[in-house]
Amino acid sequence: MGVVTILCPRMGQQVSTGIELGRKEFAALSPTRHYAMRCWMCGGEHEWSRRWAYYVEDARDLPVRQPSYAD
Numbered sequence: 679m680g681v682v683t684i685l686c687p688r689m690g691q692q693v694s695t696g697i698e699l700g701r702k703e704f705a706a707l708s709p710t711r712h713y714a715m716r717c718w719m720c721g722g723e724h725e726w727s728r729r730w731a732y733y734v735e736d737a738r739d740l741p742v743r744q745p746s747y748a749d
């Protein structure tokens with residue numbers, strides 16, 4: 679199980695979206711469907727889609743902090 683990450687545009691750092699998926703599930707996400715997340719790193723809200731996301735196979739490679747979603 680890996681984790682979906684995006685690049686925080688403010689901090690320029692790879693941050694976890696808090697979404698854990700298998701590689702196949704990640705590949706099956708629509709590249710045009712957008713998700714909004716509250717970034718735990720900068721406190722801003724970022725929209726992302728698979729096109730801009732980066733799949734990390736091992737979440738231990740990342741800081742273990744989770745963003746919060748509005749709903």
Ligand SMILES: [Zn+2]
Binds near residue numbers: 689720724
């Ligand atoms: Zn951010």
